[in-house]
Amino acid sequence: MTQGGFRDALRRKHRFRPVETLPAVALLAVPLLGTDYYALGTQVAISVVFALSLDLLVGYAGIVTLGHALFFGLGAYATGIASVHGWGEPLSGLLLGTAVAAASGAVLGVIVLRTAKFTLLMLTLSAVFLAGEVANKASWLTGGVDGLVGVSTWPLLGRFEFDLFGQVGYAYASAVLVLVWLGMRWLVHAPFGQSVMAIRDNPGRAAAIGVPVLARLVLVYAVSAGLAGLAGGLQAEINQFVGLKDIGFELSATVLVMLALGGAGRLYGAIIGPVAYQVAQDLLSKDNPVLWQLWLGVLIVVVVLFAPGGILGIADRITGKAARRTARRMRPQVRT
Amino acid sequence: MGTIIDIAFQSLAYASVLYLISVGLSVTLGLMGFVNLAHGVFAMAGGYLAAVAVTGAGLPWPAMLVLSPLLVAAFAALLERALFSRLYGRSELDQVLFCIGLIFVASAVTRLLFGPMLRPMPLPPALSQQMQLGPFSFYAYKLLVIGVGGLTAAAILLGLERTRIGSMVRAAVENRGMAESVGLRTSVLFTATFAFGGALGALGGMLGADLFGLNPAYAFDVLVYVQIVVAVAGLGTLRGSFLAALLIGAVQTLSAYYVPALGTAVLFLAVFLLLLVRPRGLFGRL
Known part of the structure; x- marks a missing residue:
């Protein structure tokens, strides 16, 4: 292939498709449903940001973690605690939450990424339990089991008061989501994202062609942690409350499930998964939360056994892209 | 002096329960390389079976000590054949998700059948009393727990070293391909050890009912402690899990x-630091 032809092929692979505007259309459609849906829409938008951050780690970098809520919680508590102590400006609060989570992610990444597989899983699990217990016991700072009360968020940009219907909150969360989504889209298509995927597929070969494996994984870990912290900060500002469940293992498991339902390792899997999960939960669990848990469990098992690609995997199969994908997956992958 | 004895006694009882629940997991992980986060489901099943049989059907508690593990073993074998065996060799993410799904189902079914409340486990009066041993007094039930834990550990160690099945298991852990090529049917071995692990989990779940509190989230509650035991011990070692359980x-x-x-923060911090220094656990070789 000539150099120009190669460049064109790359461009085609990464070009913006019309169908990719659908999430934005969906965001704009929520206000048409009336004020009842702002709260759900906001929660979904926050989950999507959180799931996107996890997708970067699990889907793109191939690092399975059971402790991602650690960073969500850190961001939420950082933003919330700043607000309780007199700084409730939303944008800088978000920045603070993101920075705290990203810094912790960098430190933790340097420590835990030297290990792999089961040990890595256990380290992330211990880390989230440790953080949860610290948040529980340090009640002078975090409010302990009662949660962080007294969070008050100042008007957005000094003008828009967070209203009771959640209109401003929804607009705020949507704007953040669109920015994160565009940023993630750019990141995974950039050489950085491509090199991370190269590490996921074959760390040995990636190292051999000159990718600084550990440094890059730590960077991904920090970015992912920062985005999770952003989601946490966003939730703290809009709900004006932070609780122990925001930094717990169950949230880690839930977001992993959301991502897998949509399809890990792809941008739009992290968007469609949380949407499907939370809309279904809203429809089904109002009457009986136990039945919801039962069917969710069954659904996860079925997805893992029969549709490992999640919703988007099924969509692929229907539209006939499956053949190409399996052909790519069949190529021998040597792991070191 | 009394305090030290008391602490040692409590630790031993706690360690016995941890050991019983986690030893099966250690085997599955060593044999199949499968991170069975849902192993606590067997403990929960064992506990509930016993509690329901004793209060509902009026069966004697000691009988359930045998019956409940047997029933759960059959259930575990069934699950292994039908579901778990499909996931060996799949990606870590798939295995983790599958286990989370299974825990959700188990805890939802438990809540639907038995309600969300803490389920009491009635003990025979002979066990729920203090026993005097010299100047010290012990809770009889905990003595029994320690006894069962110690005996099981001894039996497993002896069985692994001295029996034919034990050497088959060791061979399969050491090198699965080689074991198969000398004629071992490892898939049968997997099912058998999985069922055995489930049975021990049920026994531990029943004995640990008053320690963790029998409720629909039992599988989630014990998950992290059980995983910790295995991680601290290291993969592919059974002797290690006993010492790890003691330590924890x-x-x-x-x-x-x-x-x-500080609550459980001490434990999680210790585990975190230990795994950093020794990523393969204390006794792991794999």
Whole structure:
């Protein structure tokens, strides 16, 4: 292939498709449903940001973690605690939450990424339990089991008061989501994202062609942690409350499930998964939360056994892209 | 002096339960390389079976000590054949998700059948009394728990070293391909050890009912402690899990006695640091 032809092929692979505007259309459609849906829409938008951050780690970098809520919680508590102590400006609060989570992610990444597989899983699990217990016991700072009360968020940009219907909150969360989504889209298509995927597929070969494996994984870990912290900060500002469940293992498991339902390792899997999960939960669990848990469990098992690609995997199969994908997956992958 | 004895006693009882629940997991992980986060489901099943049989059907508690593990073993074998065996060799993410799904189902079914409340486990009066041994008094039930834990550990160690099945298991852990090529049917071996692990889990779940509190989230509650035991012990070692369970029992009891303000933070911090220094656990070779 000539150099120009190669460049064109790359461009085609990464070009913006019309169908990719659908999430934005969906965001704009929520206000048409009336004020009842702002709260759900906001929660979904926050989950999507959180799931996107996890997708970067699990889907793109191939690092399975059971402790991602650690960073969500850190961001939420950082933003919330700043607000309780007199700084409730939303944008800088978000920045603070993101920075705290990203810094912790960098430190933790340097420590835990030297290990792999089961040990890595256990380290992330211990880390989230440790953080949860610290948040529980340090009640002078975090409010302990009662949660962080007294969070008050100042008007957005000094003008828009967070209203009771959640209109401003929804607009705020949507704007953040669109920015994160565009940023993630750019990141995974950039050489950085491509090199991370190269590490996921074959760390040995990636190292051999000159990718600084550990440094890059730590960077991904920090970015992912920062985005999770952003989601946490966003939730703290809009709900004006932070609780122990925001930094717990169950949230880690839930977001992993959301991502897998949509399809890990792809941008739009992290968007469609949380949407499907939370809309279904809203429809089904109002009457009986136990039945919801039962069917969710069954659904996860079925997805893992029969549709490992999640919703988007099924969509692929229907539209006939499956053949190409399996052909790519069949190529021998040597792991070191 | 009395305090030290008491702490040691409590630690031993705690460690026995941890050991019973986690030993099966250690085997599955060593044999199949499968991180069975849902192993606590068997403990929960064992506990509920016993509690329901004793209060509902009026069966004697000691009988359930045998019956409940047997039933759960059959259930585990069934699950292994039908579901778990499909996931060997799949990606870590798939295995983790599958286990989370299974825990959700188990806890939802338990809540639907038995309600969300803590389920009491009635003990025979002979066990729920204090026993005097010299100047010290012990809770009889905990003595039994320690006895069962110790005996099981001894039996497993002896069985692994001295019996034919034990050497088959060791061979399969050591090198699965080689074991198969000398004629071992490892898939049967997998099912058998999985069922055995489930049975021990059920026994531990029943005995540990008053320690963790029998409720629909039992599988989630024990998950992290059981995983910790396996991680600290290291993969592919059964002797290690006994010592790891002792260690964790001791850390947990000591920190509860002397620094209750820190809660379980001490334990998780210790585990975190240990895994950093020794990523393969204390005794792991794989």
